[in-house]
Amino acid sequence: MPKILFMPKGIEVEVAEGTPILDAALDNNIHIDHNCGGNCACSTCHIIIESGFEGLNEITEDEEDMLDEAEGLTETSRLACQVMAKNDIIVKIPKIESEWDNDTF
Numbered sequence: 001m002p003k004i005l006f007m008p009k010g011i012e013v014e015v016a017e018g019t020p021i022l023d024a025a026l027d028n029n030i031h032i033d034h035n036c037g038g039n040c041a042c043s044t045c046h047i048i049i050e051s052g053f054e055g056l057n058e059i060t061e062d063e064e065d066m067l068d069e070a071e072g073l074t075e076t077s078r079l080a081c082q083v084m085a086k087n088d089i090i091v092k093i094p095k096i097e098s099e100w101d102n103d104t105f
Contacts, residue, residue: 002085006030007050007092015085021047022080025093032093038081045080046070052089057082 004024005012015024022045025032033044043066049056053076059067063082070077072094080091 003088004085005088005090007090009093017084017086019085020081021078021083021085021089021091024085025080025091030093032080034081036081040066040079040082043067043070043079046072046094047078047080047083048072048074048092048094049076049078049083050090050092052087055087056089057084057086 001014002017002019003012003014004021006025009030011028011030013024013028020038022032022034022038032047035044036042038045040060040062046067056078059078060082063079066079067073067077
């Protein structure tokens with residue numbers, strides 16, 4: 001069973017192969033925004049794959065289109081609702097702009 005390490009929290013979970021990363025996070029009380037309910041209709045569940053990117057399911061054209069709207073896009077950015085756990089991975093949940101703003105008060 002694949003293991004997912006969620007950063008920056010440092011929480012590792014074990015999931016059944018094929019589990020969407022978003023579901024793995026939510027099932028383990030790890031917050032990831034998902035305004036569209038995990039339907040690949042927004043970019044709020046943007047994550048960065050820090051390790052294990054090469055073993056992921058291929059990105060779809062719909063996911064690429066949605067990622068174009070994500071803040072802080074990287075070469076290993078994906079949408080948590082679209083990535084299926086197949087192997088061990090390290091996932092970084094980036095801070096969103098509004099969280100940075102809240103940290104200053």
